[in-house]
Amino acid sequence: QPDPFGFVGLTYDDVMLLPGATDVIPSEVDTSTRLTRRIRVNAPLLSSAMDTVTETRMAVAMARQGGIGIIHRNLSIEDQANHVDKVKRSESGMITNPVTTTADASVAEVDELCGKFRVSGLPVVEPDGKLVGIITNRDMRFVRPAAKATTKVHEVMTRMPLITAPTGITADDAMQILAEHKIEKLPLVDGDGKLTGLITVKDYDKTEQYPLATKDEDGRLRVGAAIGFFGDAWQRAGTLVDAGVDVLVVDTANGESAGEINIIKRIKADPAFKNVDVIGGNIATRSGAQALIDAGADAVKVGVGPGSICTTRVVAGVGVPQVTAVYEASLAAREAGVPIIADGGLQYSGDIAKALVAGAESVMLGSLLAGTDESPGDLIFVNGKQYKTYRGMGSLGAMQARGKKTSYSRDRYFQADVPSDDELIAEGIEGKVAYRGAVGTVVYQLLGGLRQSMFYVGARSIEELRSKGKFVRITAAGLKESHPHDIQMVAEAPNYRR
Numbered sequence: 001q002p003d004p005f006g007f008v009g010l011t012y013d014d015v016m017l018l019p020g021a022t023d024v025i026p027s028e029v030d031t032s033t034r035l036t037r038r039i040r041v042n043a044p045l046l047s048s049a050m051d052t053v054t055e056t057r058m059a060v061a062m063a064r065q066g067g068i069g070i071i072h073r074n075l076s077i078e079d080q081a082n083h084v085d086k087v088k089r090s091e092s093g094m095i096t097n098p099v100t101t102t103a104d105a106s107v108a109e110v111d112e113l114c115g116k117f118r119v120s121g122l123p124v125v126e127p128d129g130k131l132v133g134i135i136t137n138r139d140m141r142f143v144r145p146a147a148k149a150t151t152k153v154h155e156v157m158t159r160m161p162l163i164t165a166p167t168g169i170t171a172d173d174a175m176q177i178l179a180e181h182k183i184e185k186l187p188l189v190d191g192d193g194k195l196t197g198l199i200t201v202k203d204y205d206k207t208e209q210y211p212l213a214t215k216d217e218d219g220r221l222r223v224g225a226a227i228g229f230f231g232d233a234w235q236r237a238g239t240l241v242d243a244g245v246d247v248l249v250v251d252t253a254n255g256e257s258a259g260e261i262n263i264i265k266r267i268k269a270d271p272a273f274k275n276v277d278v279i280g281g282n283i284a285t286r287s288g289a290q291a292l293i294d295a296g297a298d299a300v301k302v303g304v305g306p307g308s309i310c311t312t313r314v315v316a317g318v319g320v321p322q323v324t325a326v327y328e329a330s331l332a333a334r335e336a337g338v339p340i341i342a343d344g345g346l347q348y349s350g351d352i353a354k355a356l357v358a359g360a361e362s363v364m365l366g367s368l369l370a371g372t373d374e375s376p377g378d379l380i381f382v383n384g385k386q387y388k389t390y391r392g393m394g395s396l397g398a399m400q401a402r403g404k405k406t407s408y409s410r411d412r413y414f415q416a417d418v419p420s421d422d423e424l425i426a427e428g429i430e431g432k433v434a435y436r437g438a439v440g441t442v443v444y445q446l447l448g449g450l451r452q453s454m455f456y457v458g459a460r461s462i463e464e465l466r467s468k469g470k471f472v473r474i475t476a477a478g479l480k481e482s483h484p485h486d487i488q489m490v491a492e493a494p495n496y497r498r
């Protein structure tokens, strides 16, 4: 840095986008973008890998809205992989690996599996995979609760011959069969009568309800998951891949650390991981971005200290205001063709367009989503108002959550070796955010705001927004003028809170 004090760090509140000539209206713009080198999404939004933000429900909701959720890693490997598995099974054009049961299992066991995977019935197979029947709610309805443990599947299941279809049937043809026979589940079988897949009517309903959903080639929702690089991180990565994860996010507070660079290189070199993309982060400089790109990252996540719950900039005195950080990182990333994710610090929908114009291709949100129904945790009431808890992964609460030996959250802050809870150095705080209802309505407002931005700038696509958008720097007086002023709000706005 030749002139340290001439190098100014700017953030969202320091800049505004210039309005310009436009021939598009908000409803016409296309908000699709690149998440990683290989994966596109219809909405440039990720939910943070935090234990008060993203587990199954959030990840499903985000993918349905066209974005993606990143399952946090303050969990055992098994629990985290379970979340991934549940998202992948939540809806799909075709389930390639359906949960099944056998004829001699009990109805109680079927009940348990149905509850666990949130399905209404299971194909029944022989040990070699041959389909022998199907058992659904309809078959189990008249089994008394007390008899469930002793009633066997073969006593109540619907037996072959069933309505089935051959492997490889098209979606439209399958839908026709479902409609013609008024059935909800269509097992797919190969020439030997072995079960190869399952198509359900529920999944078609979902496809119509969420046309922008982020899906893989098999029609399953996409999901990401966070890993670190200490301890059992390698095993975690492998287990997540086995569970079907689409993207791994190497999630540390300093992405330029030797450990992170090494694990990215190792993943990218291993054929077992050839179908997953890897997001590296976080960094906040051009050289940081370059280091992750050189290691092979498929996207680079930017943000050191901007998070609403983050105290890194105060505790360590380290960080770069986010608009400058994104811009600097993009100087390396644009050249390499690697997308940037702007992580943390977004307060309003207008900040999304600012992040994209500064150089990002998508944004990651914590506090804006933590107050929704789909985030983990219960509603809390304070003075009659509704809130949900939200905490930094570097807060004492998060770092202590899994005890001393099994370090998860704490190794994000490179404190896996700290011998006792009392000796941890927190880099985040614990708090609460206002309850905001369903993710769907929050994302609707965020994307709506982004569409307005694109209209003002005259951009039909995110790519066009990024190339056409221009900033003006504003002062504290300009920021004051930008917010409502000289008035007391008397009605709640759906997209504005002080």
Ligand code: RVP
Pocket (backbone or CB within 6 Å): 048, 049, 050, 282, 303, 306, 307, 308, 309, 310, 311, 312, 343, 344, 345, 346, 364, 365, 366, 367, 368, 391, 392, 393, 394, 395, 427, 428, 429
């Ligand atoms: P925000 O959206 O401003 O709430 O920020 C969320 C981001 O903050 C996360 O995606 C993560 O990068 C970062 N974070 C999470 N925990 C902490 C911390 O404890 N310092 N920071």
